[in-house]
Amino acid sequence: MASHTLTINSKNYTIDVDPKMPLLWAIRDFVGLTGTKYGCGIAQCGACTVHLNGTPVRSCSLPVSAAVSKEITTIEGISTDNSHPVQQAWIAEQVPQCGYCQSGQIMAASALLKKNATPTDKDIDAAMQGHICRCGTYPRIRKAIKTASVMMASAKK
Amino acid sequence: MNLDKNISRRNFIKISSLSSAVLAIGYYMPAAGKEPEVLKTETAENLGINLNAWISIDSNGKVTIVNHRAEMGQGSFQSVPQIIAEELEVNLDNVNIVFATGDQSKYGSQITGGSSTIRGSYKRLLKLSASAREMLIEAGAKKLGVKQSECYAEDGHVIHKSSGKKLAYGELVAEASKLDPPKNVALKNPGNYKIIRKPLPRQDTPLKVNGSAIFGLDKKLPGMLYAVVERNPNFIGKVKSFDDSAAKAVPGVKHVFKIQVDVFSSKREGVAVVADNTWAAMQGKKALKVEWDNTGFEHHSTDQLYAKMNESLKGEPISFKTQGNFSSAYSKASKKIDAVYETPYESHSCMEPLNCIADVKETSCEIWGPIQGPDWIQRDLSEKLKLPMDKVIVNMTFLGGGFGRKAFTDYPQEAAVISKEIKGPVQVVWTREDDTTIGPFRPGMVYQCKAGLSGEGRLEAFETKMAGQNMDHQNPHADKSSFNSSVTEGFLEPYMESITNYSFGDYPLESPIPVMWWRSVYSSTNGFAFESFMDEIANAAGKDPLDFRRSLLWNSRYQDLITKLEEVSGWKSRKKNEGYGVAITECFSSIVGEVVKVSKKADGKVKIDKVWAVMDCGWYVNPDIVRAQVEGSIIMALGAATKHATHFEDGKAVEKNFDRYPMTRITDIPEIEVHVMDNEEKAGGVGEPGLPPFSPALTNAIFDLTGKRIRKLPFKLEEV
Numbered sequence: 001m002a003s004h005t006l007t008i009n010s011k012n013y014t015i016d017v018d019p020k021m022p023l024l025w026a027i028r029d030f031v032g033l034t035g036t037k038y039g040c041g042i043a044q045c046g047a048c049t050v051h052l053n054g055t056p057v058r059s060c061s062l063p064v065s066a067a068v069s070k071e072i073t074t075i076e077g078i079s080t081d082n083s084h085p086v087q088q089a090w091i092a093e094q095v096p097q098c099g100y101c102q103s104g105q106i107m108a109a110s111a112l113l114k115k116n117a118t119p120t121d122k123d124i125d126a127a128m129q130g131h132i133c134r135c136g137t138y139p140r141i142r143k144a145i146k147t148a149s150v151m152m153a154s155a156k157k
Numbered sequence: 158m159n160l161d162k163n164i165s166r167r168n169f170i171k172i173s174s175l176s177s178a179v180l181a182i183g184y185y186m187p188a189a190g191k192e193p194e195v196l197k198t199e200t201a202e203n204l205g206i207n208l209n210a211w212i213s214i215d216s217n218g219k220v221t222i223v224n225h226r227a228e229m230g231q232g233s234f235q236s237v238p239q240i241i242a243e244e245l246e247v248n249l250d251n252v253n254i255v256f257a258t259g260d261q262s263k264y265g266s267q268i269t270g271g272s273s274t275i276r277g278s279y280k281r282l283l284k285l286s287a288s289a290r291e292m293l294i295e296a297g298a299k300k301l302g303v304k305q306s307e308c309y310a311e312d313g314h315v316i317h318k319s320s321g322k323k324l325a326y327g328e329l330v331a332e333a334s335k336l337d338p339p340k341n342v343a344l345k346n347p348g349n350y351k352i353i354r355k356p357l358p359r360q361d362t363p364l365k366v367n368g369s370a371i372f373g374l375d376k377k378l379p380g381m382l383y384a385v386v387e388r389n390p391n392f393i394g395k396v397k398s399f400d401d402s403a404a405k406a407v408p409g410v411k412h413v414f415k416i417q418v419d420v421f422s423s424k425r426e427g428v429a430v431v432a433d434n435t436w437a438a439m440q441g442k443k444a445l446k447v448e449w450d451n452t453g454f455e456h457h458s459t460d461q462l463y464a465k466m467n468e469s470l471k472g473e474p475i476s477f478k479t480q481g482n483f484s485s486a487y488s489k490a491s492k493k494i495d496a497v498y499e500t501p502y503e504s505h506s507c508m509e510p511l512n513c514i515a516d517v518k519e520t521s522c523e524i525w526g527p528i529q530g531p532d533w534i535q536r537d538l539s540e541k542l543k544l545p546m547d548k549v550i551v552n553m554t555f556l557g558g559g560f561g562r563k564a565f566t567d568y569p570q571e572a573a574v575i576s577k578e579i580k581g582p583v584q585v586v587w588t589r590e591d592d593t594t595i596g597p598f599r600p601g602m603v604y605q606c607k608a609g610l611s612g613e614g615r616l617e618a619f620e621t622k623m624a625g626q627n628m629d630h631q632n633p634h635a636d637k638s639s640f641n642s643s644v645t646e647g648f649l650e651p652y653m654e655s656i657t658n659y660s661f662g663d664y665p666l667e668s669p670i671p672v673m674w675w676r677s678v679y680s681s682t683n684g685f686a687f688e689s690f691m692d693e694i695a696n697a698a699g700k701d702p703l704d705f706r707r708s709l710l711w712n713s714r715y716q717d718l719i720t721k722l723e724e725v726s727g728w729k730s731r732k733k734n735e736g737y738g739v740a741i742t743e744c745f746s747s748i749v750g751e752v753v754k755v756s757k758k759a760d761g762k763v764k765i766d767k768v769w770a771v772m773d774c775g776w777y778v779n780p781d782i783v784r785a786q787v788e789g790s791i792i793m794a795l796g797a798a799t800k801h802a803t804h805f806e807d808g809k810a811v812e813k814n815f816d817r818y819p820m821t822r823i824t825d826i827p828e829i830e831v832h833v834m835d836n837e838e839k840a841g842g843v844g845e846p847g848l849p850p851f852s853p854a855l856t857n858a859i860f861d862l863t864g865k866r867i868r869k870l871p872f873k874l875e876e877v
Binding site for chain 2: 001017018021022025028029030032033034035036037038039040041042044045047074075076078079080081082087090091094095096097098099100101102103106124125128129131132133134135136137138139140141142
């Protein structure tokens with residue numbers, strides 16, 4: 001066990017955990033933010049995706065010690081009032097069904113759009129293919145990413 | 158919306174009466190086959206009648222509906238309020254929905270299965286909300302000193318037609334609650350719907366895009382510990398011994414002990430590791446050394462299972478349904494067709510792995526979790542823990558997928574057994590590997606099909622024999638001589654009348670592998686066999702597959718669907734280098750037809766270009782939810798047809814996680830176009846019926862393009 005200070009959504013949390021504990025469980029069980037989900041534990045499904053210094057990572061496979069002194073953003077840090085264009089687009093296209101994988105999907109989509117404001121279908125495939133949705137919301141995810149891209153462009157004008 | 162709050166009837170009345178005036182009414186079923194009766198909750202309480210569902214309107218005009226079904230993605234949290242708001246004449250934003258706790262005595266069956274939430278209760282919900290509206294109109298007319306017939310309701314107000322004077326519902330609830338619900342109420346004509354039939358956005362969406370929706374795994378209780386269980390990978394064997402020294406050395410691990418739970422009529426043993434956080438419990442499980450006693454039952458491999466199924470088909474079936482004389486008609490047929498189809502075992506693989514919280518005390522037990530059948534769990538735990546039914550409270554959270562798996566009682570029982578042992582609240586968490594390997598699975602099936610055609614290509618004789626595990630036979634005291642009641646699930650009703658001589662038989666397979674409903678249940682595999690075979694028959698008859706089906710479907714409802722499907726898919730104008738396949742199946746009172754279009758890529762490999770689906774679910778609430786469910790069903794079917802399957806080696810599941818059990822991903826998805834039929838038929842299911850026609854439509858399309866007939870699932874698209 002060791003003390004770790006994590007910066008999550010611009011707030012500092014000090015927790016006493018095994019340095020090898022995956023960031024996912026530190027966030028869920030110790031920090032108490034449950035929007036980040038456990039899906040597979042082997043970086044295959046993307047449900048646990050958070051941003052580490054702005055880059056999407058699989059928190060189930062990243063030891064907590066590797067996240068110290070980095071900026072961690074979880075779904076709760078995207079916005080709690082659904083004001084982020086990706087969240088808005090997800091609502092507009094009625095993407096979620098069960099909703100369990102959507103935190104991870106939104107984290108991937110928001111990172112993609114930050115890097116690439118007008119992604120093609122190929123770009124979307126590359127950014128989103130690591131994310132599993134058992135309900136099969138993929139057609140709407142694709143549509144919503146394009147909708148978010150348009151929303152972001154018109155907000156800039 | 159209040160989503161992390163469960164509510165009992167007694168508490169509901171208590172809460173309702175706190176806000177002083179309320180109108181609270183519900184319905185109950187006086188007897189089987191009788192019309193539902195609407196009563197005030199107060200009257201019901203005094204008479205000792207348990208209401209099935211109820212709504213209340215408070216002095217602010219806010220409406221609350223207590224929902225007795227689970228929300229697992231299928232949209233009951235939107236569909237049920239849309240029904241209520243329509244007949245009650247209120248804005249949807251004023252309708253709040255809360256989960257009911259599991260209680261069979263109050264709600265009757267609460268199982269969210271068989272695509273039954275809407276089709277099972279929509280008429281009652283319409284009547285209930287129309288009754289409340291009429292009571293408010295009566296109270297409003299009285300207050301205005303005018304005749305009731307001169308008033309109408311709109312947007313939460315009672316309005317006097319000629320003067321335009323109006324009163325808000327909130328002002329009328331006190332008066333209305335003194336009135337008796339009307340004996341009869343007229344329901345709206347669907348043509349006048351303002352809220353039903355509209356693609357209104359789901360009320361649970363905002364919670365599902367910012368991480369605030371509470372799924373089972375997100376629920377926490379003060380002082381709660383976490384349990385991970387090493388279960389017997391052979392399903393029913395015993396724990397011979399275990400060494401927990403390394404597990405107990407993991408920081409955070411508090412307890413390690415053997416547990417046993419019921420899985421149908423078998424017992425499943427395992428060793429539970431309880432810790433103060435999830436990861437420690439997972440590490441503890443990895444460090445366990447368990448020796449199993451797996452004597453006394455067979456350890457099947459996949460090959461052995463299918464060999465047994467094929468062997469059994471040589472014997473006599475348990476006959477399900479016959480008409481005319483198949484054998485005689487088949488022997489006289491001028492053309493004979495036969496084929497064998499095979500479908501795999503599958504894991505449900507909900508994105509939220511199984512989990513459940515239990516807090517068992519001396520005299521009570523409370524459960525929280527992602528649960529499809531709360532009343533079943535109440536009954537099961539009442540028996541297991543020897544507690545009265547009313548001392549077992551089952552709370553539903555959001556479900557991160559269900560697909561049939563979360564209707565089973567094993568994982569809540571594990572939580573209860575562990576909580577009882579440690580004398581405190583605990584959450585049992587299944588790892589993804591547990592979730593993929595322990596089952597229950599969708600059963601693997603083998604279908605042997607035969608058909609005979611007349612010289613003119615008329616279908617004279619039809620036979621299917623189905624071999625595989627029978628889900629009902631697993632139950633204690635099951636009558637194993639009974640046929641599988643779902644042998645013909647998925648098969649179109651009118652076919653039965655068009656085919657003069659048919660025979661359907663069941664060959665149940667005995668195996669220790671637990672099996673369970675998987676989205677659309679037997680139809681999910683039956684549909685592949687029936688509609689592939691129908692295609693083979695059409696081809697042998699030299700007929701267009703769509704026209705051939707049409708010739709057997711005399712009824713206008715089916716004709717309308719097939720015509721629509723033909724139109725939207727451009728079936729008749731397809732090009733030479735395109736393969737088109739069609740399939741139509743029927744289950745849970747809905748009919749779905751799908752056309753798949755395939756073509757060859759530059760490298761010669763087959764790709765799926767597009768899927769058209771036409772859904773006829775009769776009366777429906779929200780067309781966008783219907784479309785979403787059909788899209789999801791097609792994508793789930795695509796996975797089971799071309800991506801994944803569960804295999805067994807030495808009686809254990811081989812595929813453990815998404816690396817070996819690969820799901821469909823965004824890169825696999827063709828364009829999907831869904832059409833919903835508008836008609837006056839009764840409401841059918843929405844969550845499942847879109848699944849069965851996809852795989853036969855796909856393999857029929859591949860046959861159309863390449864001449865290659867695929868009779869075994871799954872297959873790899875890139876290997877066609």
